[in-house]
Amino acid sequence: MTRKRLIHAINDALVEEMERDERVILIGEDVGASIFGDTRGLLARFGPDRVRDMPISEALMSGMAVGASAAGYRVVCHLMYANFIYTAFDAIANQAARLRLMTNGQIRLPVVFMAAGGGGRSNAGQHSDYPHMPVASLGGVYVATPSCSADAKGLLKTAIRTDDPVFFLQPTSRGGEMGDIPDGEHIVPLVSAKVLRSGDDVTIVAVGAMVRVASRAAEALAEDGISVEIVDPRTSYPLDQDTIIGSVRKTGRLVIVDEARSAGSIANQVAALVAEKAFSSLKAPIVPVTTRDLAIAYAPPLEKAMIPDADRVVDAVRMTLREIAP
Amino acid sequence: MTRKRLIHAINDALVEEMERDERVILIGEDVGASIFGDTRGLLARFGPDRVRDMPISEALMSGMAVGASAAGYRVVCHLMYANFIYTAFDAIANQAARLRLMTNGQIRLPVVFMAAGGGGRSNAGQHSDYPHMPVASLGGVYVATPSCSADAKGLLKTAIRTDDPVFFLQPTSRGGEMGDIPDGEHIVPLVSAKVLRSGDDVTIVAVGAMVRVASRAAEALAEDGISVEIVDPRTSYPLDQDTIIGSVRKTGRLVIVDEARSAGSIANQVAALVAEKAFSSLKAPIVPVTTRDLAIAYAPPLEKAMIPDADRVVDAVRMTLREIAP
Amino acid sequence: MIPNSTAAGSLDLLRTMLTIRKAEERLAGDFKAGLLPGPVHLYIGQEAVATGVCAQLDDCDWITSTHRGHGHFLAKGGDPKAMFAEIYGRSTGICGGFGGSMHVADVSKGILGANGIVGGGVALAAGAALAAQLDGEGHVGVCFFGDGAAAQGVLGEALNIAALWKLPLILVCENNGFSEFSPSSSVIAGDIFRRAEPYGIQSVRIDGNDIEAVAEAAGAAVERARNGGGCTLIEALTYRIHGHVEGENAFLKTRYREDEEVDSWRLKDPISRYGRLLEERGDIAVGKLSELEESIGKMINDAADAVADDPYPDSASLDRHELGAS
Amino acid sequence: MIPNSTAAGSLDLLRTMLTIRKAEERLAGDFKAGLLPGPVHLYIGQEAVATGVCAQLDDCDWITSTHRGHGHFLAKGGDPKAMFAEIYGRSTGICGGFGGSMHVADVSKGILGANGIVGGGVALAAGAALAAQLDGEGHVGVCFFGDGAAAQGVLGEALNIAALWKLPLILVCENNGFSEFSPSSSVIAGDIFRRAEPYGIQSVRIDGNDIEAVAEAAGAAVERARNGGGCTLIEALTYRIHGHVEGENAFLKTRYREDEEVDSWRLKDPISRYGRLLEERGDIAVGKLSELEESIGKMINDAADAVADDPYPDSASLDRHELGAS
């Protein structure tokens, strides 16, 4: 095990995959200078052919990533802040997500769109989205949402090796936390949720930075004798349905924690899944803990009030426990 | 009452609102020639100052709509096929949806983005999306999804008078059906669902073109003595929660029909709402009837297999009825 | 020296143009007869552009195309039979019936596909050109796009990157006078080919109905690109003899061009013009043109007939395009 | 004749530049002291551009700005106190603490806001220019954007529409040599001002550190726009003395420019340069510049101090920005 910040785990994944396969290339704005640190050192190591600083042209960049991957490369397209995926959206939505079907599989696209999402540092309304669901809505793009260093590394390595598009949404706008990473080759498959903590009374499904929030809540609840199971989907889309359903079948109660806006939150997807496929196990209403349907506000107290915290999760869990089984 | 095709109801709404308020302007590609018929005659009637044929520049067009509405106009921005909202997405997502909050309400945006969504005519993978949820995910844009001529007219009139952005998603790529429209001024408020058909056994929430599909299913089921209530949200976002919840409280069973892809479907939003707020009334799993998570395929049998039809809705209803209350 | 200026080369050009023409005429008839499930945009009158450009390319060069893409497909070596089957929506189609007219692609021939998003091919071609540059084997990326598409900002973004990175990219603008129903002059300011100049990119405007002019300009551009000289923008002036989309008169209520204009362009038909020239030069025998017309017409009709009743794809075939299916 | 070339006008220009400079210096200090919740991008060295341009405008003219927007805000008449309060995240801020540094806006002054999306202001300004054109009262829309932003395709889209519609739009490119940490030459091909030429739009490159040159060019452009002469693109060459974002050395591991380069630009400082000129000309008394510096510095510090401890916004104030709240 090595202890590293999440952002450095991403760097390791990029280095290893670029070493492993010379057809892996990286494009993005200032990936050379590396604002977040995730692409640091790559330009020096792999040279300007494979590591390309792009002009500020997201629409072109995402489309070029599609074109270059259709033409045989494995492209990592770094979009910096996740809000810029909207600027890049056309080629992701109208091309990347559907060329496979439209060409009957002649075109497969090994392309990873990566970006840092989430609020918490007063980056304000245009730099704090966590837009996993708008991408999920396209149906043809995996959405990987690591919550820790090990998963970030393992998921990114898998994403780069996958022959379909992946949106890799890193919870690093708040910096990225420390975490243990297994030594040697470390791979995490897509569509495999992780049960982070085992429990009997209630399931919390949490994604990205909210996994840590959920864990804090679970610890607080444990002191009151409430046993929480935490499931981290790790891939927001498609969902590892079995793991989520399995957990709810055991606990009968479900809270979902996501820092995306309510209307664009995985809480809807997960709740719908469970209300369809594990309904008979449910003992209480499914309670979402999400960000309200607004852009993130700048002032620290406002931002703090918007993004889910452990207190809100604790309250939500208590609420599901108060409800009597119907 | 006057009987009209939905597309002509839209035309009426545009004419009436442009007559009523000279600050209403319309921009879009070939709105003069009018491919769908919804903007027919407007150029001749209101002149090229207020009715503007745009070049193919969706990113600019949506941003200009924001700018012109910030500067005092009521802008209708016609995006033609709904897939082109992805091309126009940046200004909708990063500007329109959030300028109100970011400026503390100094900027309000009376702008309507309109487009025709849905499959059914072999327009294939890039011309058949029904992307209401990607827009809903932004949180700052109303999403109006009329299902019939009267609602199309009434909702569009309201949308044009609203001081916040509205995405008006017309189910007209299949042509637009006939329907009765009340004579005289006809207005439908946003966020007001309609109970189209009253029933006791199961609630069907259906949007857009799927309302007709749901109605056909309800009629077939009625022959077997199954009493279906149909709720048309009319505004996909925000939802009229009370009407939906009220209906489910009555029937205890819920099927949701949407031609959007499952991952980008209102089925998730509605199911989550009900699983949170009407859980104790639910007698059976919530069953979604949606399009699978793929771009719409071209070949007619494939397309037909993908888009929900009355048979699939009937099956879904029967499934919820088979389930025993837990 | 004009590439392909041998007599054999000339005959090939003539054959290819006739192949496209006959295929399009067949489709026009099929559309009228109600045999096509979806819309078709015909290339009649523009054949010299695709033919003259693609004659300079081989299977390892990439092209991206438009909604009006049959000509590019055939000129680049796509199989007519597989194209007809696709447009008929059959499982034997080049895209298995999944894509249809707006998405015909054959990756084995370097055809990354027709594209329903206007301007969508620009970034894809730039990405393919990047791939070609990285491959280092002298291949190129070619983007066909319309005058209307020139209004999409991604063109400027591509010119910028192509200049900076000296991409082996050839941008071929087919200026056929219209963007749907808008005359170019109403949606395009200035001369399209001049838009390359500020970027330091070579550009030229040519008579797109003169196949030798096309071949010459394309030959020079391709040679430059293959040799590290970077990008060229070619604006080919031409005209679409058919409407924007077959059947448009059914929905257009006003005319957007005069019959005389169309007639005047019929006189400049690229095929009969080239046929006459070759006859005059003695490169082909007098009467050869009509002989070819007949034989190619028959070949095309046989190809279409052969697949017209092929089976539709099975709806189970949708499964193979879901994420996770391999 | 240079607009504002009276002695009083000159003094105003000097005052405005000093106001911006002192405000930015205060913010630099505040950032270092850890007093700012979010990131700030300072305008030090570029003051002549905002000042010279905005001196030609009145409150009914619209501007859109960038992430580096404090200078534009102040030059266009925004209140320093309200700006500081905003950047401190206080409820007394010009946007109530909702927007922060990257979103300062004052619609009453025609300031549609700073913008966190690079290139985001271009379309907004074009839309505002359309509104101004429809108003018919001789107002204009002005877009400030950076050299990096010139790579966004929307610029070409705006040039096209501005030429076609003769929009009263002034596009002011502040070429400060960098796009984040990329030197312009690595992300921008050719001369930015020349990009207007193919559209038939007037353009000029000027010394952006020479306020009289700026005022002259802007004056001519504004006059042309007010009189129906359409759009102008001005490229102002300048330099940002501070980093891209305050505190960047904490995360950058490599240097992207030499100290000597920065020093050489300090010698071209637009404020001392103009002060010296005015002294030489006798428009101001010798010593006046340092006197002004002091008094304005005090005024700015007083303004900042006055709001530094204002209350944060209440989280209940979020309610008023939800759809449906009025």
Ligand SMILES: Cc1ncc(C[n+]2csc(CCOP(=O)(O)OP(=O)(O)O)c2C)c(N)n1
């Ligand atoms: C992004 C996008 N916007 C609008 C359309 C609708 N549309 C289809 S073809 C067309 C006109 C294209 O004109 P041009 O590029 O000149 O090609 P041509 O049809 O003349 O071959 C338009 C507006 C589209 N398909 N995609």
Ligand SMILES: Cc1ncc(C[n+]2csc(CCOP(=O)(O)OP(=O)(O)O)c2C)c(N)n1
């Ligand atoms: C759409 C978008 N892409 C990328 C960024 C990140 N970003 C912020 S500022 C900047 C550089 C802008 O350069 P320039 O336009 O020259 O303005 P300057 O910072 O020099 O004033 C970048 C890439 C952004 N904010 N928005």
Ligand SMILES: [Mg+2]
């Ligand atoms: Mg055209």
Ligand SMILES: [Mg+2]
């Ligand atoms: Mg710059």
